[in-house]
Amino acid sequence: MTSPIEALVQRLDGDDDASYGARARLIGIGRDATLPITDGLPALGRFGRLTAIEVFEAVADPRCGPTLIALLDDDEPTVREWAAIALANLEIDDAVEPLRRAYRACLERATPPDWTEPVGIRWALTELGARTPVVPPLTARLRATTADDGPGWPSAHFTALIDDLADHAQVILYSPFWRVDAGRSYDVCGTALDWELDWTAPWEHLVEESRTWSLLEASEAPVDDNVFVAPTWIDRSDLDPEG
Known part of the structure; x- marks a missing residue:
C-alpha cells in the first residue's frame, strides 16, 4: 500500500498545481520526506526530479547528499545542473570530487563553457572552496x-x-x-x-x-x-x- 508521503512524491510529476501542492506539503513534512523522495526518484520524470531537488534544498537534510551526487550523472543536463547547485547550497563537502568529475564530463561532451550546466558546476565548486576565480x-x-x-x-x-x-x-x-x-x-x-x-x-x-x-x-x-x-x-x- 502506498503511504501518504509516497503518494505525494508520485505527484511531483503531475501538472503544475498538483506538483506545486505536493512540493509544498513535502517541504512541510521536512526530514521525514527525504528517504521516501530518494526511493521514489527512479520513477519520476525530468520535471519530478527537478521538483524533488527543490524539496531537498528547502528541507536542507544532509542525508540527501548521496542522492544529489547520483543525480550528477542524470541524462538531463538541467537535472545535473540543479543537483550541482543544490549540493553547494547545502554545503555537502563530499560533493567536491563528484562535481569535478561532472565538470570533466561537460568538457568531454564539448558542452560550451557558457551553457548553464558548466556555469552551475563551476559556481558550486567555487562555493565549496574547490575553485578560485581569478579576480584582478x-x-x-x-x-x-x-x-x-x-x-x-x-x-x-x-x-x-x-x-x-x-x-x-x-x-x-x-x-x-x-x-x-x-x-x-x-x-x-x-x-x-x-x-x-x-x-x-x-x-x-x-x-x-x-x-x-x-x-x-x-x-x-x-x-x-x-x-x-x-x-x-x-x-x-x-x-x-x-x-
Whole structure:
C-alpha cells in the first residue's frame, strides 16, 4: 500500500498545481520526506526530479547528499545542473570530487563553457572552496566601492572592468544588469547584442573576442547610480582543470 508521503512524491510529476501542492506539503513534512523522495526518484520524470531537488534544498537534510551526487550523472543536463547547485547550497563537502568529475564530463561532451550546466558546476565548486576565480586587483577594488547589497559592480565601471579582466587573460561569458531599489534587486534589460564565441579558437583569441563584444555591450548598457553589472568570466584553467 502506498503511504501518504509516497503518494505525494508520485505527484511531483503531475501538472503544475498538483506538483506545486505536493512540493509544498513535502517541504512541510521536512526530514521525514527525504528517504521516501530518494526511493521514489527512479520513477519520476525530468520535471519530478527537478521538483524533488527543490524539496531537498528547502528541507536542507544532509542525508540527501548521496542522492544529489547520483543525480550528477542524470541524462538531463538541467537535472545535473540543479543537483550541482543544490549540493553547494547545502554545503555537502563530499560533493567536491563528484562535481569535478561532472565538470570533466561537460568538457568531454564539448558542452560550451557558457551553457548553464558548466556555469552551475563551476559556481558550486567555487562555493565549496574547490575553485578560485581569478579576480584582478582593479576588478576587486571596483567591486569594493559598491553598496553592501549591490549585486556586482557599478555599471559606470563596466568598461574598466572589461579591460581589466581581458588584460588578465580572462574570458567574459555574459554580463547581466541589475537595478537596486530599496534593498531589492531587479533584472534590467541590457543590450540586444547576441554573440557566441568559437571555443575551438586559441585562448588569446577568445579573450580578445569577449573583450570586443563586451565593450560593444558597455557602449549600449544602462548606466545609473543604482544599476550594477555582474559579469561571469572564466580562466584558461577552467577549460583544462587537470593542467
